[in-house]
Every structure is written in structure tokens, then in C-alpha cells.
Amino acid sequence: MDAASNREAVPEVDRRRLPPQERRQQIVDGAVSFFAEVGLDGKTRELAGRLGVTQSLIFKYFVSKQDLVEAVYERVYLERISPHWPALIRDRSRSIGKRMSEFYRDYGGRIFDHDWMRIFMFSGLAGAQLNKRYLNHLRLTLLEPMLDEIHVASSGEVDATLEDLWSLHGGIVYIGIRQHIYQMPTPDDPQPEIDRMIQRFLRSFGIEEACAPS
Amino acid sequence: MDAASNREAVPEVDRRRLPPQERRQQIVDGAVSFFAEVGLDGKTRELAGRLGVTQSLIFKYFVSKQDLVEAVYERVYLERISPHWPALIRDRSRSIGKRMSEFYRDYGGRIFDHDWMRIFMFSGLAGAQLNKRYLNHLRLTLLEPMLDEIHVASSGEVDATLEDLWSLHGGIVYIGIRQHIYQMPTPDDPQPEIDRMIQRFLRSFGIEEACAPS
DNA sequence: GATCTTGTTCATCAGACGATCAATAAGGTA
DNA sequence: TACCTTATTGATCGTCTGATGAACAAGATC
Numbered sequence: 001m002d003a004a005s006n007r008e009a010v011p012e013v014d015r016r017r018l019p020p021q022e023r024r025q026q027i028v029d030g031a032v033s034f035f036a037e038v039g040l041d042g043k044t045r046e047l048a049g050r051l052g053v054t055q056s057l058i059f060k061y062f063v064s065k066q067d068l069v070e071a072v073y074e075r076v077y078l079e080r081i082s083p084h085w086p087a088l089i090r091d092r093s094r095s096i097g098k099r100m101s102e103f104y105r106d107y108g109g110r111i112f113d114h115d116w117m118r119i120f121m122f123s124g125l126a127g128a129q130l131n132k133r134y135l136n137h138l139r140l141t142l143l144e145p146m147l148d149e150i151h152v153a154s155s156g157e158v159d160a161t162l163e164d165l166w167s168l169h170g171g172i173v174y175i176g177i178r179q180h181i182y183q184m185p186t187p188d189d190p191q192p193e194i195d196r197m198i199q200r201f202l203r204s205f206g207i208e209e210a211c212a213p214s
Numbered sequence: 215m216d217a218a219s220n221r222e223a224v225p226e227v228d229r230r231r232l233p234p235q236e237r238r239q240q241i242v243d244g245a246v247s248f249f250a251e252v253g254l255d256g257k258t259r260e261l262a263g264r265l266g267v268t269q270s271l272i273f274k275y276f277v278s279k280q281d282l283v284e285a286v287y288e289r290v291y292l293e294r295i296s297p298h299w300p301a302l303i304r305d306r307s308r309s310i311g312k313r314m315s316e317f318y319r320d321y322g323g324r325i326f327d328h329d330w331m332r333i334f335m336f337s338g339l340a341g342a343q344l345n346k347r348y349l350n351h352l353r354l355t356l357l358e359p360m361l362d363e364i365h366v367a368s369s370g371e372v373d374a375t376l377e378d379l380w381s382l383h384g385g386i387v388y389i390g391i392r393q394h395i396y397q398m399p400t401p402d403d404p405q406p407e408i409d410r411m412i413q414r415f416l417r418s419f420g421i422e423e424a425c426a427p428s
Numbered sequence: 429g430a431t432c433t434t435g436t437t438c439a440t441c442a443g444a445c446g447a448t449c450a451a452t453a454a455g456g457t458a
Numbered sequence: 459t460a461c462c463t464t465a466t467t468g469a470t471c472g473t474c475t476g477a478t479g480a481a482c483a484a485g486a487t488c
Contacts (some may be wrong), residue, residue, distance in 0.1 A: 017455065019465095055447095080383060170384055257476090270477080
């Protein structure tokens with residue numbers, strides 16, 4: 001019943017003296033799931049215990065706890081953005097419905113993740129810049145182009161606004177919030193519901209599409 | 215520049231020796247806005263400082279910090295539910311669109327609140343039961359009846375599901391999340407966008423309504 | 429104004445916290 | 459095997475934390 005033997009987050013009994021780069025990554029990995037679970041106020045001693053190392057070791061790789069937290073931010077941030085999305089959104093050889101469906105399939109696959117959802121929420125509540133950067137990037141590179149494409153697809157006859165797209169986006173993200181933050185039951189596979197939402201969104205603007213996912 | 219003189223959350227310089235009931239309420243009020251700002255890990259000494267009292271006084275009214283946190287939960291919880299909503303949803307003398315619009319107008323007026331939004335999110339992340347109770351109550355007394363009413367209003371020709379209503383709900387709530395948790399710009403008055411969302415939702419199911427807000 | 433009740437403060441505890449640094453030992457090199 | 463580098467540990471510091479209890483004083487009653 002000692003501190004290092006009761007958590008499954010520790011991959012195995014890690015033997016000592018790892019290469020610095022490897023150890024650093026191990027600490028960040030552990031910190032991601034640890035902070036995701038207990039919040040950014042999680043204590044370094046408990047994190048060290050889960051990793052099976054001493055608390056002082058953490059401060060050999062990070063000059064302060066805040067330094068570690070920012071490494072966690074950077075880690076989770078990078079995995080949630082694909083450079084291919086802007087081109088996907090603008091690919092007019094495919095219908096707007098198919099593009100949006102594929103984008104949100106990929107997007108959902110990346111953000112419906114326990115650790116990401118919770119760390120993004122924790123950092124938002126803490127007032128970190130991570131969230132604003134991320135959401136502004138999302139708006140500039142994805143939502144605003146998406147809005148353009150909807151206007152083009154409807155020959156400019158549609159009065160959709162950016163705020164409308166945020167509401168669609170919010171409805172999709174809310175599935176993950178219900179699941180990972182409120183821990184409420186959600187569909188096992190959110191993709192069908194996401195496709196329904198996109199289809200309803202476009203249909204409500206008179207853009208009818210046979211939106212078969214395949 | 216001392217601890218008790220630089221916050222506007224303190225209504226005024228409160229003079230000592232208040233009636234217990236009044237003092238208790240003052241502490242809870244202060245705790246609501248304090249915990250909403252810094253999180254449930256906020257320190258009792260800082261809270262006391264903002265209230266202009268000593269830290270030990272808090273423990274004369276609450277046996278532990280957790281006891282205070284639960285008083286905060288109860289406080290914010292009660293203000294966010296109206297007993298009139300179920301009857302409003304079921305009032306078939308009015309169109310379903312008007313009922314949903316009025317419900318979400320009232321609902322938004324209660325939950326688009328800095329303190330509520332943040333405490334609800336903090337408590338959700340902490341795994342508190344508050345959120346599950348609240349969302350289950352919302353589903354049972356409001357969303358499921360609303361789904362029934364939509365089916366009735368469309369003479370049973372509509373395939374709307376509860377999950378569809380959650381997506382509408384999530385899109386609406388997400389406005390508050392953007393505003394108060396991510397601190398991103400949102401419409402000054404969210405009501406027009408909410409009405410648009412409801413209208414789009416119904417329209418996408420073929421329920422067309424002239425949804426003038428008045 | 430003397431007295432009593434009790435709301436409030438002051439001093440303090442025991443433990444936990446982030447962070448530091450000398451001591452230790454793992455593991456490569458010869 | 460002896461040696462050296464350095465990843466890791468163990469002990470410790472100063473501070474802060476929730477919580478406790480004795481001492482104080484505000485304000486009502488007579």
C-alpha cells in the first residue's frame with residue numbers, strides 16, 4: 001500500500017537511470033494524465049509517486065511546477081490540430097456537407113479525449129492563453145473558411161453567420177463535455193449524431209445533401 | 215495596500231458582530247464569487263481577506279472547507295431552476311417554437327452568469343454530484359417533455375431524438391462557455407442567436423414557424 | 429454604567445507544499 | 459575491475475494550508 005504501487009497510470013515498474021530526453025517525456029506524459037484527472041493544482045509529490053520516481057527528480061527536468069504545466073499545455077495542444085484541415089475545408093471538388101462531415105469526424109477523433117477535454121477546460125478556467133490561441137486559430141483557419149464555403153455552396157443565398165457556426169461547433173463539442181467533464185452517458189460513437197447535426201445545419205439553410213458518411 | 219482594502223467584491227467596510235444568519239449568508243455570497251474566480255482550491259485566508267474578516271471566523275460557520283463548498287453548491291444550484299418551466303414546455307395553447315424560445319430566454323438569463331458557469335464547470339471537473347443531479351433533472355423535467363412536445367407538434371412525423379435536443383442545448387450553453395470560461399467575445403445579447411438556433415432546429419425537422427420573439 | 433452573552437479575533441498547531449542541494453549509485457568506458 | 463560521469467535519491471528548508479481553542483470586545487439587557 002505504498003505510494004508507488006497502486007496506480008495503473010504507471011506503465012510498469014520503471015527502472016532507473018533513463019536517458020534525460022526519455023525521462024522528460026515520461027514525466028510530461030504522466031503529468032498530462034495526472035493533471036487531467038485532478039486539475040492543475042495537482043501536487044508534484046503525487047505525480048512523482050505515480051511515475052515511481054522521487055518528487056525532486058521532477059525539478060531536475062523542470063525549473064518550476066509552472067514550467068511543467070506549460071510543457072503539458074504544449075504537449076496536448078500540438079496533437080489537436082491537423083495541418084490538412086484548411087485544405088480539406090476548401091476542397092470544392094467535394095460537397096460542403098461531405099467536407100464538414102469529414103472534418104468533424106477527424107476533429108472529434110482528436111478532441112473527444114479524456115485528457116485533452118479536461119486539461120483544455122482546466123486551463124480555460126485558469127485563464128491560460130492556450131485556449132484563446134487555440135480557439136482563435138480554429139476560427140481563422142477553419143470556421144471562417146467554412147462559412148465562406150457555405151456561402152459559395154449556396155450561391156450566396158444563405159444568411160449563415162459565424163455565430164451560427166459556433167453554435168454548430170458548440171453542439172458538437174458539448175458531447176465531449178457531457179462525457180468527460182460531467183461524466184454523463186453519451187453515444188458510444190458520436191459520429192452519427194455529429195453527421196445528423198451537420199445535415200440539420202445545412203438543411204435548415206436550404207442546403208440539402210444526401211450525406212451518406214461513406 | 216493591506217489584504218482587506220483592494221477588492222470590490224466586498225460590498226462595503228462591513229462592521230463587526232453581525233447576526234449569525236446574516237454573516238453566514240455573507241460568507242456564502244463571498245465564497246460564490248471567490249470560488250468562481252479562482253476555483254474550489256481557493257484558500258480560506260484569501261476569502262476571509264476579501265470579506266474583511268479573519269480566516270478563523272469562517273470555521274465558526276462551517277465545520278470544514280468542504281462544508282462551505284457544499285453550501286456554495288446549494289446556493290448556486292437553487293437559483294438556476296424555475297418550477298414554472300415544465301408547465302411552460304407543456305402549454306399546448308402556444309406553438310412549440312414560442313415555448314422553446316421563451317424557455318431558453320429565461321434559461322439563458324439564469325445560466326449565462328459568470329459565477330454559475332464557472333462553479334458548475336469547476337464542480338463538474340471535481341466530480342461533484344451537483345452536475346449529474348442538475349443535468350438529469352434537466353433531462354427528465356425539460357428535455358424529454360420538450361421532445362414529446364416536438365413529436366406532438368409535428369403529428370409524430372419527426373424523428374427527433376433526445377440526443378438531437380442535447381445538441382441544441384449544447385450549442386446554446388456553449389455561448390456561455392465561450393464567454394465565461396474561455397473569455398472569448400460573444401454577442402452582447404445572446405437571445406437573437408438562441409432564437410435562430412431554435413428556429414433552425416425546428417425548421418430542419420420541417421416544423422416551420424414565424425418565430426417573432428415578442 | 430455594570431453585567432452577560434456571544435460574535436470575532438489572535439495565536440498557534442500539524443501537516444503539506446514547491447523547491448534546493450549534497451550524497452548516492454547506475455551504467456558506460458577503459 | 460577500477461573509474462568516471464551523471465541520473466537519481468534522501469534529507470531538508472521556508473512557507474502556506476485547514477483547522478483549533480483561548481482571549482477579547484461589541485452590543486443588548488437591566
